Amino acid sequence: MDLILVNLIDGLVTGLLLFMLSAGLTLIFSMMGVLNFAHASFYMLGAYFAYQISIALGFWMGLLIAPLIVGVLGAGVERYGLRRVHKYGHVPELIFTFGLALLIEELVQFIWGKNQMPYNVPDILNFTAFAISGAAIPAYKIFMIFVSVAIFIGLLFVLTKTRVGMIIQAALSYPRTVEALGHNVPLIFMGVFGVGTALAGVAGVIAGPVLGTFPGMAFVLGSIVFVTIVIGGLGSLWGALVASLLIGWITTFAKSYNIEMENILNGLGISTPENLDESIFRDLWSLTSPQIADILPYILMVLILIFRPAGLFGKRST
């Protein structure tokens, strides 16, 4: 039973990490209608920049500087790339971000090579914070939780309590009206894009040492981020948070407990075929939850799209 607590913590870490990526993406999507395929690539850039900086100046400077660089890059991409493509409609925008994702992956391989980077947890955090019945919780995990929670609270504060946040929220639903009131909406778009990519950068900086820093890291995480914002509801920060945590916990628990399909089917009243090896459903019967853990979020997304197309916290159907 202690394992449940450990799994809750592990799932929380995975979920919060996912949140940092999806928070930026969901804001960008709802504001500009751009499905930014390159979002996970900015996450990768964050990790690589932080690795490079950490060699010279140490991990903490990396944590500070790398997201800034990524954010500036992101703002630049919006200002000089997306904004020009914008007038041609959504499809060119999609293709633009898709191309950008491929370009960034190639660039990263060109500069750093295809190998795993030895980007490691800083020594000061490289110890076991505490152990729950033999399962060690590394201090770095606690650190990750703190950083992501701090970012969430910060974001929530800016979006709901400050003037800038109110203008952003207004621009989310009525960009024309906000513009007519004299606000510089393109600047807001650029700012949101920059902050969104910077958040992805932060995620990269703190995830790089644990999940590995390699050219495929954007690809591995890319699709799940989209699933998260669809489940959470486009444009909803709370939705992104809930969906991220949900996915984090679902996958963690599915991997931790060997739930066998045979038991589920038997529980539903279907009896196991006599000769399993000859049954055409053999693969279905022998499935275990760890095998399909990483597919479960996609199943959840399909269900959400069927029964609640706007997502868990979405206000509009897109």
Place this chain on the structure above:
Amino acid sequence: MKKTTKLGAVSALSLVIGASAAFAENIKIGFIDPLSGPFASTGANGLHQLEFAADYMVNQNGGVLDGDMFEVIGFDNKTSPKESLIQLQVAIDQGIRYIVQGNGSAVALALTEAIDKHNRRNPDSRVLFLNYAAVDPALTNEKCNFWHFRFDANADMKMDAMTDVIAEDDSIKKVYVIGQDYSFGKAVADAAVSMLDEKRSDIEVVGNELHPIGKVKDFTPYSRKIVASGADAVITGNWGADMLGLGKSIIENGFDGPIYTYYGAGSGMTAAFGETGKGVIRLVSEGIVNPPPTEEASAYYDAFSAKYPEGNVDQTRISNTVGMLAEAIKKAGTADDVVAVAKALEGMEYQTIWGSKVMMRPEDHQAIQNINILNHTDEDVTYTFDSSTFGVVNEATVEMASADIATTCEMKRP
């Protein structure tokens, strides 16, 4: 008898002269492996080692036959069997007769079947399949064919050596087996369970698990189970990002026993494991670079390091593949007739630059060689990996391992 020899010699001579006058062509070798995606580093390092071996062992020594040079061409298959078949067709259309592949038994199984089919239908453009790392036993058993040669030990042979070492270690009472969910991962798991039971029935397999290949972002839940199971040792066939992710996660979450791996070194992994992996990561491998086995091997490694300062010679079998292919082409006297080259490869005994011998078993085209258990450490390492201070040092050797391992291969020869 004498007459035919003479005739043969004369015709061979005229052939040679004709060849040198007209062609001195490149012998093209197609390398089909992932050069992008999650396993790009593994594939790219393999390509570098193949290019270097071709250059250093063949081209710098004047090539084979009459100055024919080896030319290596890389094809990116993104680790997908489907993509590999497309790339295979592209390669064949470019006139390539030698296909080298290693990463992923699913890919190798698709390729060997496609090549068998192609060779039956197109006797004029037959190709050989030189497999340097795909270790699913099926490739030299029920799925074997005349065109496929495996230069690596297969999963069962490696497991045999690995379990020999585990069986001698009395401190190991519980073993956890985990791997990628595809043919190779399953083969490793099956072999581990049956061989451990055979050699040390008192060892309990406390976990036997498969995870999706190349899709797991965070291995923490798996490592939790491993630690909670109280295992003394872990066996995994993981490779690429899956190997590093799993290994790092297991160690981070408090496991300190040995992790026996098939592919837990090189490609950036050794540097990334660094201090945390010291004394934990074990590697089963055919090649030894530490301590340096021969002067020839040291010269080879030094030359490689000069060309690729960031690279490692972590797959010595690639140089064996090139060396044996060159020998076979010399013996067959032709590079165009792949049947003759294949026949020359069959049963070949080859003295490697790594100081050991490789024998290509004729009945299933499985290479028989020494298998070693190497240890990840930073002590007494002459040739480190990944420009780090860490490398793998030999710990135990099984001579000509599993030379008499049974095979179900029924090979149809042309």
